[in-house]
Amino acid sequence: MSTAMPFDAGTTLISEVTAAVKNAGVTLRDRHTPYARGVSLNEVVAEIHANDDAVLDALREPLLRARPGSQWAEDELAGGALPAGEWWVVDPAEGNINHVHGMEDWAVTATLVRDNLPVLTVVHLPLTGDTYTAVAGGGARLNDRPLKVSAKTDLGAALVGTGQARPGEDKHTFRRIGESVTTMLTDALVVRVSVPATMQLIHVAAGRMDAFWQFSDVRSGLVAGALLVSEAGGTVTDLAGKPWSTAARDFLAAAPGVHGAALDSLSPIV
Structure with missing residues (x-):
């Protein structure tokens, strides 16, 4: 993956997105239980949709307000190219299936995509409080620590x-x-x-x-x-x-x- 040029997010945008994602994370954390919810397929799907609906309500308005002119990609399971411009691609409960089964591997994510390349992202893990952020051309961080991939060659x-x-x-x-x-x-x-x-x-x-x-x-x-x-x-x-x-x-x-x-x-x- 490559970006045509670094993305100038400014400190305000990344701060606003991080705040919105963390706030949404509180909603998802409060809905979490240490046991599985739902037995039938219909019940499990209903729990998944309920998570999505609750968290989206906390995300959509602040993200669109933070980036005037941006658009919202509605279907989180959709694939393929988006029309030109800036789009918010959000997963209100990334790992939703884990969440409704009482597991801990889930997060809230919000990514700004410009002309089909991600240029800013925030991934928040509500149970640990960890937040991963990246801006195109500006590096990736876990909380305040820069991230670096493995040095393995084998x-x-x-x-x-x-x-x-x-x-x-x-x-x-x-x-x-x-x-x-x-x-x-x-x-x-x-x-x-x-x-x-x-x-x-x-x-x-x-x-x-x-x-x-x-x-x-x-x-x-x-x-x-x-x-x-x-x-x-x-x-x-x-x-x-x-x-x-x-x-x-x-x-x-x-x-x-x-x-x-x-x-x-x-x-x-x-």
């Missing part, structure tokens, strides 16, 4: 990960996921398969994981992590090795020292 020593982007993917995508996991179980050290994408990508940006890939174009699960990894010194492409944007159909973010080997392993899986 895929055989790498901790890597993937996961499905949404329920109900087509059988072709499921087959590719399965083949990729089998391949990486041979080529890498350890493979994680989990959701959501952002929770793995923050580990790549922080150097705790070495690569993450996904056979998907779901924007809300990728834009935040793509910018964080890129600004932390990582390499973000599609699985043909081309610079990634929201128009890409698949995704690979990795430490530079293992990106080429990971691409060689994954690109033949079609």
Whole structure:
């Protein structure tokens, strides 16, 4: 992934976005329980929608107000390119399925996308209080600490990960996921398969994981992590090795020292 030029967010915009995301995080934290909610599929889906609705109410107005002229990408599970201009791509409960099952791997994310490239992002983890931020050309940070990707150069020593982007993917995508996991179980050290994408990508940006890939174009699960990894010194492409944007159909973010080997392993899986 590359940006045409650094994004001048100014201290006001990043502060306003961070405040909005943290405020929304309080709502999501207050809805969290240490036990699973919902038994039937309909009940689980209802809990997911209730989380989304509650948090979106706290996010939409302050984000649009913070960036006059920006637009709102309505469908968090949508993929593909957006029209030209600036768009807020938000996941009010990234890892919603984990939240409603009483788990702790979830976050609130808000990313400003300009002409199909993320230029500013805030990822807040309400249970820990940690906040990951990145601005194009300005680096990536965890709270007040700069982030830097792993220095590994051997895929055989790498901790890597993937996961499905949404329920109900087509059988072709499921087959590719399965083949990729089998391949990486041979080529890498350890493979994680989990959701959501952002929770793995923050580990790549922080150097705790070495690569993450996904056979998907779901924007809300990728834009935040793509910018964080890129600004932390990582390499973000599609699985043909081309610079990634929201128009890409698949995704690979990795430490530079293992990106080429990971691409060689994954690109033949079609």
